[in-house]
Amino acid sequence: MPRDLRKARLWFTPLVALVLASAPGLPQAREAGARRGQVDHDGALQAFEQGKVLRLETVLSEIRKSVRGEVVGIALTNGGESGEWVYEFKILAPGNLMVEVYADARTAAILSPQGRR
CATH class of the missing domain: 1.20.5 (Single alpha-helices involved in coiled-coils or other helix-helix interfaces)
Structure with a gap:
């Protein structure tokens, strides 16, 4: 061999x-x-087609205006009975800081950034 x-x-x-x-x-x-309320690809597509969520690119562009770093994880969740759709982004920011940013999937408004080393 x-x-x-x-x-x-x-x-x-x-x-x-x-x-x-x-x-x-x-x-x-x-x-x-x-x-945990995470949505698969088909569920995300259905929510987009029904106008419940914005395109991922649209929300990402808003996130990048506020948080520097590399996006290393993305999840879309549905708040259940409240019907609130939320994108969760995990971003590796400068200084090896892992930042979790939550954004309203319908408006792209940032809900809460959280960071940890």
Whole structure:
């Protein structure tokens, strides 16, 4: 077996094992997200088509005016009975500060920024 192929196999095999080992937990993770009010892609599209939420790009442009850094996570949640749609952004700000910014998905108004190192 060629040397390069052996090296590739050394890191590829554990990677495949890791992916396969984590696969059984995916349905539970989806259920946990649904319990917290997180919306899947289809739900987000439906909310957009019904005029309940703005385009992600629109809300992101407002967020970037207020918070510097790299967006590393985005979630869309529905407040349940209140019907309030909220985008949650996780932003890695300068100085390795992780900032969570919540924005009204209908108006793009920033609701509350929170930061932690």
